[in-house]
Amino acid sequence: MASASGIDNGTKLVVVVGATGNQGGSVARRFLQDPRYAVRGLTRDQSSVAAQELAMLGVETVRADLDDVESLKAAFAGANIIFSVTNYWEPFFRPDCRAKAQELGVSCRKYAYDVEYQQGKNIADAAATVADSLNDNGFLVSTLSHAAKCSNGKFNDLYHYDAKADVFPDYVASAHPALAAKMSCIHTGFFTTSHRILPQSYFKKLDDGTFEMRFPCDPDKPIPHLDVNADTGSFVYAVHQMPPGKHYMAGEYLSWAEFAQTWARVTGAVVRYKEVSFDDMVNEVADRDLGVEVALMFRYSSDPGYDGGMDLLKAEDLREAGIDCPMLTVEESLARMDWAATLGKSS
Numbered sequence: 363m364a365s366a367s368g369i370d371n372g373t374k375l376v377v378v379v380g381a382t383g384n385q386g387g388s389v390a391r392r393f394l395q396d397p398r399y400a401v402r403g404l405t406r407d408q409s410s411v412a413a414q415e416l417a418m419l420g421v422e423t424v425r426a427d428l429d430d431v432e433s434l435k436a437a438f439a440g441a442n443i444i445f446s447v448t449n450y451w452e453p454f455f456r457p458d459c460r461a462k463a464q465e466l467g468v469s470c471r472k473y474a475y476d477v478e479y480q481q482g483k484n485i486a487d488a489a490a491t492v493a494d495s496l497n498d499n500g501f502l503v504s505t506l507s508h509a510a511k512c513s514n515g516k517f518n519d520l521y522h523y524d525a526k527a528d529v530f531p532d533y534v535a536s537a538h539p540a541l542a543a544k545m546s547c548i549h550t551g552f553f554t555t556s557h558r559i560l561p562q563s564y565f566k567k568l569d570d571g572t573f574e575m576r577f578p579c580d581p582d583k584p585i586p587h588l589d590v591n592a593d594t595g596s597f598v599y600a601v602h603q604m605p606p607g608k609h610y611m612a613g614e615y616l617s618w619a620e621f622a623q624t625w626a627r628v629t630g631a632v633v634r635y636k637e638v639s640f641d642d643m644v645n646e647v648a649d650r651d652l653g654v655e656v657a658l659m660f661r662y663s664s665d666p667g668y669d670g671g672m673d674l675l676k677a678e679d680l681r682e683a684g685i686d687c688p689m690l691t692v693e694e695s696l697a698r699m700d701w702a703a704t705l706g707k708s709s
């Protein structure tokens with residue numbers, strides 16, 4: 363691994379967790395553009411299409427499992443920068459995890475919390491073993507606000523937020539102070555692609571051919587939105603040029619009412635935002651566990667807010683610090699997508 367890292371010829375090594383996915387894939391591709399860096403991407407399956415595509419681009423793919431801390435220690439060896447991301451949602455789509463949750467007598471939501479929390483801890487424990495080799499700002503972690511704390515206990519089971527925040531930054535700060543001193547926390551906005559997971563809530567087609575956007579969220583509350591594939595890499599690359607210890611939000615703030623009108627401009631469709639109840643949303647999502655988790659997220663996004671009311675640095679703050687941070691607007695992001703299926707047209 364060491365020779366492929368490029369360390370021998372003076373380049374720095376970026377190790378990317380989740381390199382075959384949305385966030386990590388964007389980060390890996392951005393650092394590849396800088397010849398000062400070699401990129402190592404972690405995956406459970408080096409033969410997957412996504413992993414092979416990365417290898418073709420010049421990423422050193424390495425097999426590692428977030429459930430296996432020893433595999434992470436080996437994969438992080440020699441790292442100057444580690445990008446960390448964890449995936450709360452995977453157990454929702456795996457029958458074996460569903461069965462395990464049932465066997466344990468817990469909801470899939472809680473089971474997924476336990477998995478994500480443990481995987482986050484494993485990343486932190488493994489990264490701590492290479493803290494000395496990391497750049498001063500070399501532990502760049504994708505996370506979200508702590509819903510229970512930011513809401514003063516009103517949202518005590520918004521699991522996909524707290525599974526991240528309980529580790530990044532809380533566990534890292536308490537268990538690994540030297541690593542915490544090199545950490546930047548990057549919150550990610552709503553992915554502009556999330557309509558693919560919740561099509562009926564985002565763009566429900568009515569009998570008259572118009573659309574309704576239906577969330578249990580204040581239509582006017584500003585919400586951050588991120589083109590995860592195009593822009594996570596730009597943002598993280600910009601953050602790595604900052605001093606450590608800061609907290610960021612990657613995404614453009616737009617209310618859902620503004621988002622709906624932006625989508626209308628892009629597609630030519632007529633869409634109306636309708637604030638629905640928590641129960642409406644739960645009932646409209648095919649899977650109950652998924653429905654509850656996302657409906658809680660929309661309520662939380664309304665009050666105290668998607669970012670929990672935290673004061674987070676944004677792309678404009680990075681630019682003010684003199685760092686290039688190109689990001690698509692929501693309109694540009696939506697305009698890049700093919701909406702034919704949503705609109706009911708052939709593409």
Ligand SMILES: NC(=O)c1ccc[n+]([C@@H]2O[C@H](COP(=O)([O-])OP(=O)(O)OC[C@H]3O[C@@H](n4cnc5c(N)ncnc54)[C@H](OP(=O)(O)O)[C@@H]3O)[C@@H](O)[C@H]2O)c1
Pocket residue numbers: 379380381382383384385386404405406407410413426427428429447448449450451452522550551552553554556
């Ligand atoms: N959707 C939204 O609007 C939104 C907004 C903010 C935050 N988020 C958060 O984004 C996260 C998902 O990020 P994403 O979209 O980038 O993920 P993704 O595209 O689904 O990819 C998941 C990545 O994680 C890797 N991975 C998963 N389990 C692993 C394991 N056990 N060992 C090693 N690697 C593992 C996968 O690698 P291999 O499969 O190759 O092993 C893959 O590269 C979620 O936690 C979600 O809460 C989502």
